[in-house]
Amino acid sequence: MALLRNDLHTLTGVYALDALDTAAEVARFERHMHRCQSCTSEVRGFRETATRLGMAAAQPPPPTLRAAVMADVARTRQLPAVDERARHARPAPRLTLLPRLATAGAALGVAAAIALAVVLVNTQNQLSQTQQQLGQARRHLIQAETQLAAITAVRTAADAILVTKATSIGGTVTVVKSASRHQLVVTASSLPPPGAGKVYQLWLIGAHGNKIRSEGLLATHHGHSGPVLISGVLSGDIFGITLEPSGGTVQPTVTPIVGIPA
Amino acid sequence: MRASEPELPRPEGGGDNQYLDGLLARVARGDQAAFEAVYDNLAGPVYGLILRVVRDPAQSEEVSQEVLLEIWRTAARFDAAKGTAATWVMTIAHRRAVDRVRSAAAAAAREQRSAEIPVPHDEVAATVEATLDAERVRRCLEGLTEAQRESITLAYYGGYSYRQVSGRLNVALSTIKTRIRGGLIRMRDCLGVSW
Numbered sequence: 001m002a003l004l005r006n007d008l009h010t011l012t013g014v015y016a017l018d019a020l021d022t023a024a025e026v027a028r029f030e031r032h033m034h035r036c037q038s039c040t041s042e043v044r045g046f047r048e049t050a051t052r053l054g055m056a057a058a059q060p061p062p063p064t065l066r067a068a069v070m071a072d073v074a075r076t077r078q079l080p081a082v083d084e085r086a087r088h089a090r091p092a093p094r095l096t097l098l099p100r101l102a103t104a105g106a107a108l109g110v111a112a113a114i115a116l117a118v119v120l121v122n123t124q125n126q127l128s129q130t131q132q133q134l135g136q137a138r139r140h141l142i143q144a145e146t147q148l149a150a151i152t153a154v155r156t157a158a159d160a161i162l163v164t165k166a167t168s169i170g171g172t173v174t175v176v177k178s179a180s181r182h183q184l185v186v187t188a189s190s191l192p193p194p195g196a197g198k199v200y201q202l203w204l205i206g207a208h209g210n211k212i213r214s215e216g217l218l219a220t221h222h223g224h225s226g227p228v229l230i231s232g233v234l235s236g237d238i239f240g241i242t243l244e245p246s247g248g249t250v251q252p253t254v255t256p257i258v259g260i261p262a
Numbered sequence: 263m264r265a266s267e268p269e270l271p272r273p274e275g276g277g278d279n280q281y282l283d284g285l286l287a288r289v290a291r292g293d294q295a296a297f298e299a300v301y302d303n304l305a306g307p308v309y310g311l312i313l314r315v316v317r318d319p320a321q322s323e324e325v326s327q328e329v330l331l332e333i334w335r336t337a338a339r340f341d342a343a344k345g346t347a348a349t350w351v352m353t354i355a356h357r358r359a360v361d362r363v364r365s366a367a368a369a370a371a372r373e374q375r376s377a378e379i380p381v382p383h384d385e386v387a388a389t390v391e392a393t394l395d396a397e398r399v400r401r402c403l404e405g406l407t408e409a410q411r412e413s414i415t416l417a418y419y420g421g422y423s424y425r426q427v428s429g430r431l432n433v434a435l436s437t438i439k440t441r442i443r444g445g446l447i448r449m450r451d452c453l454g455v456s457w
Contacts, residue, residue, distance in 0.1 A: 007436070013443035018360045019417040019424045044345055049450040051349040053418055054356060056399040059310035062323050066301065069330045073297055076331060078290070081338035125291065132287040135342030136280065142343075146456055182452045211397075231454025234401060 008032040012039055016046035041146075151227050154178045154185045167191065167241070167257040171223055175239060175260050182233050184262055188218060188225040194243055201244045202228065203252055204262065207236030217248050230262075237262040278303075282347035289337040297334055304348065305330065308355045315359035315421040325362050329355045356418070363421045402452035410445030413438050 011020070011029050020026050033039045154160060157178035164174045171191035177184040186202065194200055202215035215230050218241065230239065240256035282303060288296035308329055313322040333351055340350045403411055416427045424442065428435045 007439075010439055010443055013446045014417070014424045014439055016446065017414070017417045017442060018357050019422065019427070019442070021423040021425045045450050045455055046446045047345060047349050047353055048455045049446055049453060050356070050418060051346070051352045052395070052399050052453050052455070053414075053449075054311040054352040055307045055348070056396040057310040057314045057419065058306040059313055061305045061309035061326060062319070065305065065309065065323055065326060065330075068327050069301065069305075070294075070298070072327065072331045073294060073334045076335060078292060079335050079338065081290075128287055128291055132283065132342060136283065138343040150456075180451075182454065231456065232398060232452065233454075234398075234452070 009036070009039060012042045013046055016043050016050055041142075147229050150181075150183065150231075151185050151229050154181055154183045154229070157181055163260055165258055165260055168255075169243075169257050173241060173258050173260070175262070177233070177262055179235060183229060183231050184233055184239060186218070186225070186228045186230065186239070188220060188241075189223065191220055191223045191225075193223070194220070197246050198243050199246050199248060201242050201248045201252070202230070203240045203242065203256070204230060204233065205238040205240060205259075207234070212251055214248065214250070233262045279346045279348065283342045286337050286340045286347045286350075289334065290340070297337075300333065300351075301330065304333075304351050307348075307352060311352060311355050312359040314419050315356070316362055321362065322359075325358050326355070329358050332358075360421045364423070398453060402449050405452055406445045406448055407441075409433075410441045410448070413441040414445045414449070417442060 008029055009032075014020055015026070015029050015033075020029060033043065155176050157180060159180050160176050160178050162174065162176050164172055166172050169192055171189060173186065173188045173191075175184050175186055188200075191200065200218040200220060202218055204213045204215055206212065215228075218225050218228065233239075238259050239262040240252070240259040242252045242254050242256050244253060282300070285296045285300050285303075289300060305326070309322060309326045312325050312329070313319060316322045316325060329351075332354055340347060344350075345353075403415075406414070412431065413424075413427055416422045416430065417424060420427075422430065424438045425435060428438045431438070
């Protein structure tokens with residue numbers, strides 16, 4: 001059955017769940033996705049979401065599996081990277097370097113060959129490390145952009161509600177919350193300095209008070225903070241801030257200076 | 263259980279992601295000890311997801327073994343710029359599970375056992391240790407409309423194609439497509455997925 005072009009755009013969810021019917025449909029969607037930035041990023045988000053669904057189904061694997069897999073691994077050669085980026089950026093894989101190294105070894109002597117091997121392996125390791133850091137840096141950039149977009153989306157959501165509350169130690173905290181997005185954005189102003197060895201820490205407290213999740217530390221500059229996005233907010237949660245020893249704590253140790261129903 | 267486990271300062275899953283990315287980079291360089299650590303972190307999710315889709319424990323073990331070996335063989339193809347390590351692994355696992363159940367013979371055999379279909383959504387939590395993450399997934403699934411939840415559950419946990427889902431529920435194909443996308447958007451926002 002042929003798919004109409006305008007249908008392709010909304011197939012992101014079906015594609016991310018591996019629920020297209022044929023390889024031809026998959027190929028067709030992927031061609032479209034390469035030209036469609038918003039489809040690509042939507043699919044990424046959906047795949048991360050599907051991963052959470054998958055993780056929630058975790059079961060202890062049969063005890064025999066581990067030994068079987070490790071035995072396979074010990075006798076199976078790995079494949080080099082072949083994706084587009086790798087073709088441009090990656091050096092020749094080490095596997096192809098080694099035979100050449102052996103030939104060189106005959107001429108140079110074993111000691112020199114070992115020295116060369118160490119240099120090559122180190123270089124290879126540094127390159128992979130750099131590539132890994134680059135990958136992470138790119139992801140952080142994409143995440144920062146996504147976060148900025150999310151902050152704007154919460155602030156402009158149709159159901160956005162703004163709450164400003166004074167804290168018990170001075171200054172105010174403003175929360176913009178959107179129930180439909182399960183997110184809120186926090187900003188603080190005129191907070192007193194946390195004091196030596198202290199930090200402001202953010203919390204999300206579940207409806208029954210039994211699930212408390214740290215949302216990280218709040219960085220302030222002259223008592224003011226930039227917007228902080230908090231996600232995964234469920235109805236009944238309470239948002240709070242406490243003053244904790246620097247580095248933060250696992251559970252709040254003192255009474256919050258402010259608490260706002262999220 | 264989970265209460266004594268420190269959840270600070272990593273945001274949900276954040277620290278794990280970098281840890282797993284680093285492990286995979288080492289696996290790509292042939293580090294078997296790193297692979298064992300990947301196994302210890304992800305074999306449970308991989309096996310559990312495959313079992314959920316394939317249902318037969320013996321076949322699930324077989325598919326899990328194939329998937330974990332594929333992780334070893336192709337670790338150099340993991341690209342941290344395109345997604346997290348866990349997602350790379352779980353995507354491979356889900357695809358292999360779906361391939362297994364969609365092959366004609368397997369599908370026929372599974373249909374014979376299909377009395378238990380559709381799988382009730384609350385089974386997700388019932389079969390899992392009640393971690394905070396699993397509880398969030400369950401609560402977020404509950405936040406979907408019944409129609410969205412049914413379509414996503416059949417497609418993801420059931421391994422059915424959207425055409426099969428449409429046939430089973432007797433609902434138009436375009437409606438299934440919309441329900442799956444709408445449901446995933448809600449799940450994504452509810453879980454706070456930051457992509």
